[in-house]
Structure formats: structure tokens, C-alpha cells
Amino acid sequence: MKADKSLLSGSTTLLVLSLLSTGDKYGYQMIAELEEKSDRTFSMKEGTLYPILHTLEKTGAVDSYEKEAPSGRTRKYYHITKKGLKLLGEKKEEWTTFSQAVNAVLAGSAPTLA
Amino acid sequence: MKADKSLLSGSTTLLVLSLLSTGDKYGYQMIAELEEKSDRTFSMKEGTLYPILHTLEKTGAVDSYEKEAPSGRTRKYYHITKKGLKLLGEKKEEWTTFSQAVNAVLAGSAPTLA
DNA sequence: TAGTATACCTAGAAACTCGAGGTATGTCAA
């Protein structure tokens, strides 16, 4: 990740599920979309994404199928399941709670030299 | 942490510095304040906090001094330095960028069953 | 005087991401 790699932990699953909630996608595409949608803040690495996708598949939050691209190359598409949508809902809520809590703490802090 | 332990990564330093920007504090107190200000979302563990404080001290973002509490017990107070304030400013900005990016990605996601 | 809250600390395990590597196919230019 770019911004602060360590800030990312835990939100990756949320981001991946969020992307998949708008339609089936393949790995390489998700990385590009994430980068674009986040205005270049996120640049998830393949070494991060693929293990996440495999874990999500193992737990039944997504399933996958292969499909040939117009170019002729085979791509592996991921599809979010009902279980995955439920998980997304939970993760979203967690994120909201979490970010509000951080903002609450920051609100009390002294103005900085920034 | 409670909410989702892994969401926390990277924000702990931000939170600690933020707390210290409003005045000198000792470890135990910070854990309590964090819990209170975040409305019970954060419950940072001692095993997390103390190593962070030690690292911040090593890098010069905070310094510390011992002081006797009214009770008679000795407490170790931490004080944020100029360097620490600068670091806080940077971390704050990182947090803002990061959270906006996450929200941007979520904004595009389908409404969930939540 | 025994239990609980306060207050500090550390070592090892667990989780997560990244860097670096590997394999393979399609495209395009020399």
C-alpha cells in the first residue's frame, strides 16, 4: 500500500468485497480499479490480493470461474456470494464504527503544525 | 482491539500521539481515555501500548519522566515533543487520505443487507 | 491479610502485507 501500508490491515477484505459487490471481477482488474477509485491511494500488491481471494473462496464468501477474455487469455473471475454480501455488510459497519471512533479521538487533539 | 483488531494497524501511533497532544499522560491513563473517547470501541492492550511508547521515546517523538501520584504510587508520564507534534500532523493527514479513499471505494459498492 | 485495582513491563504467537520470485500467454515492433 502507499499511504501508510500499516493503516490498511483489516480493510483489505472490506475493499475487495466492496469491489465485487458491483459485479464479477478478476484479480488484476481489482487492483487497477482499487487504484483508480481511491485516486491512487491504494495500490494493492498481487502478493496481498491473491491470498485474500483464496481465503474468501475457501470460506464461501466468493466463488470463481474461468472465462476467456476477448484477447484469448483465460481470466479467473470472482463472484460474491450471499454469504459474502452479509460479510460485506458487517465489515462496512465495523469500518464505520472504527473510523468514527478514530475521528472522535482526533477531534479532541490539539491542532497541529500541519 | 475490539471492533476489528486488524483495522487498527497503523492507527495506534496516531491515537497515542493524539492523546498526548492534549497533555502529559501515563500509560494506564491513556488506555482508559482511549476507551472512553472512542465510546468503548477501542480497548488497547498494555502489550500493545507500552512497546509503542518505548519506540516513540527511542525515536524522540515523546519523552518521559516519573512522578509520584497523590496516592503515593510512581507513574511514568509521557510528554509529546516538537518532533512528535510534527509526526502527529503527518499521521493525521495520512489518516484523512486513507479514510477518504476507503469511503470512496465503499461509495461505489452495492447497498448491503445490513 | 487476602483480594482487587492500579501500574509497569516483556516474550512468543498470530495475523497481515509486501517484496521478490516464478510461470505463462498475448501484442507489437524491429
Next chain:
DNA sequence: TTGACATACCTCGAGTTTCTAGGTATACTA
């Protein structure tokens, strides 16, 4: 036709961060 580059998938080991679980010690309270 061959070499370079982008696309597309994958894995392993290192590094970072947090937690669990312990340890030590003092003050208060029943």
C-alpha cells in the same frame, strides 16, 4: 521471428504489528 513488454495468475519467506499470557510491584479495602 524474436525479443521486450503488458497482462494474468500464483507462492514463499521476511518484516511489521498486535495480542495473549505471563510477570512484578504497590496501594486500597474488606
